Amino acid sequence: MRHLLLPGYRSSSEGQFHKDDERSYYNLPRNKKVALTTLGVVTAGGAGLALMLHQSVKASDLELHPPQYPWSHAGPLSSLDHASIRRGYQVYKQVCSACHSMEYLAFRNLVGVSHTEAEVKTIAEEVEVVDGPDESGEMFTRPGKLSDYFPKPYPNPEAARVANNGALPPDLSYIVNARHGGEDYVFSLLTGYCEPPAGVTVREGLYYNPYFPGQAIGMAPPIYNEVLEYEDGTPATMSQVAKDVCTFLRWAAEPEHDQRKRMGLKLLMGSAILIPLLYYMKRHRWSVMKSRKMAYRPPK
Incomplete structure (x- = not known):
C-alpha cells in the first residue's frame, strides 16, 4: 500500500511517519x-483582562470627543468659503x-484666495522685518514684502514659555491636520470653555476645557x-468667529483643497466618457480576436 508523504516527513521500516528536524x-x-x-489560555486571558481594564479607564476619562459639524467644505465636491x-x-x-505663530505661511499665499495683491502688499508693509546685513555689515529693518512669512510673536520657544506660564503655544500652520478631529476639535476647543464640574479642581493659571486632553x-x-x-x-x-x-x-x-476636488471632478467626468469607450472596445472589438480559434495545419 502506497502512502502519501507530507513535506518534512520520512517513512520508517515499521510504517510509521516521523518528522525530520522538528517535533510537532x-x-x-x-x-x-x-x-x-x-x-x-493564561496569555489570552491576561490580554483580554488588560484590554478590558484599558477600555474601562478610557471610558472613565472626562475628555469629550468633538462632535461632527456640517462644514460647508466637507462634501466631496464642496469648496472652501473664501469669504470665511x-x-x-x-x-x-x-x-x-x-x-x-504660522511660520509656514507667507503673505503671498493670501493673494487670490482671500485678498487681492494690493491688499496683501498693504498688510505685509505693516510688519517690520529684520533683514541684512547691509553693505556695512549691520542688520536693518524694512517693511514686509509678499515673499515674507508671517511674523512670529516670540523670538524663540523659551521666550514663549516664559510669557505663557511654561506652556508653549503650538504653531497653527498645520494644527487641523495635527489634531484628531481636525476643525471639529479646534471649534469645540474654542467654544468649550466652562466651569469645572463638582469634584474637579483646576490649578491656578489653568482653565477647564473638556475637549482638551487632561481638561486643564x-x-x-x-x-x-x-x-x-x-x-x-x-x-x-x-x-x-470660531467657524471662520x-x-x-x-x-x-x-x-490645495479646492484644486484637489476640482481635479477629482475632472477625473470623474473623463472617466464617464473613457470607461464606456474601453468597455465597447473590450466587448465588441477584441472579443472576436480573443475568441478566435487558432489551429496549425502542417503542409501535406
Missing part, C-alpha cells in the same frame, strides 16, 4: 501539551497671532461674542 505538537508528551495549553477664510485671517491677525489648558478663553468687528459687517458671535478661524486654518493646512 501532537508528538509531545501529555504533560507538555497540558502546560502549553494552560500557557496559551478672509474673516478667519482677520481673527488670526487680531486675536491668535498674539501667542500663536493654559490658554485663556481666546474668543467671545463681539471680540472683534468684521470688515464685511458679519456679526462676530462666538460661533461665527477654523475655515482659515483648514485652508492654511491644505491650500
Whole structure:
C-alpha cells in the first residue's frame, strides 16, 4: 500500500511517519501539551483582562470627543468659503497671532484666495522685518514684502514659555491636520470653555476645557461674542468667529483643497466618457480576436 508523504516527513521500516528536524505538537508528551495549553489560555486571558481594564479607564476619562459639524467644505465636491477664510485671517491677525505663530505661511499665499495683491502688499508693509546685513555689515529693518512669512510673536520657544506660564503655544500652520478631529476639535476647543464640574479642581493659571486632553489648558478663553468687528459687517458671535478661524486654518493646512476636488471632478467626468469607450472596445472589438480559434495545419 502506497502512502502519501507530507513535506518534512520520512517513512520508517515499521510504517510509521516521523518528522525530520522538528517535533510537532501532537508528538509531545501529555504533560507538555497540558502546560502549553494552560500557557496559551493564561496569555489570552491576561490580554483580554488588560484590554478590558484599558477600555474601562478610557471610558472613565472626562475628555469629550468633538462632535461632527456640517462644514460647508466637507462634501466631496464642496469648496472652501473664501469669504470665511478672509474673516478667519482677520481673527488670526487680531486675536491668535498674539501667542500663536504660522511660520509656514507667507503673505503671498493670501493673494487670490482671500485678498487681492494690493491688499496683501498693504498688510505685509505693516510688519517690520529684520533683514541684512547691509553693505556695512549691520542688520536693518524694512517693511514686509509678499515673499515674507508671517511674523512670529516670540523670538524663540523659551521666550514663549516664559510669557505663557511654561506652556508653549503650538504653531497653527498645520494644527487641523495635527489634531484628531481636525476643525471639529479646534471649534469645540474654542467654544468649550466652562466651569469645572463638582469634584474637579483646576490649578491656578489653568482653565477647564473638556475637549482638551487632561481638561486643564493654559490658554485663556481666546474668543467671545463681539471680540472683534468684521470688515464685511458679519456679526462676530462666538460661533461665527470660531467657524471662520477654523475655515482659515483648514485652508492654511491644505491650500490645495479646492484644486484637489476640482481635479477629482475632472477625473470623474473623463472617466464617464473613457470607461464606456474601453468597455465597447473590450466587448465588441477584441472579443472576436480573443475568441478566435487558432489551429496549425502542417503542409501535406
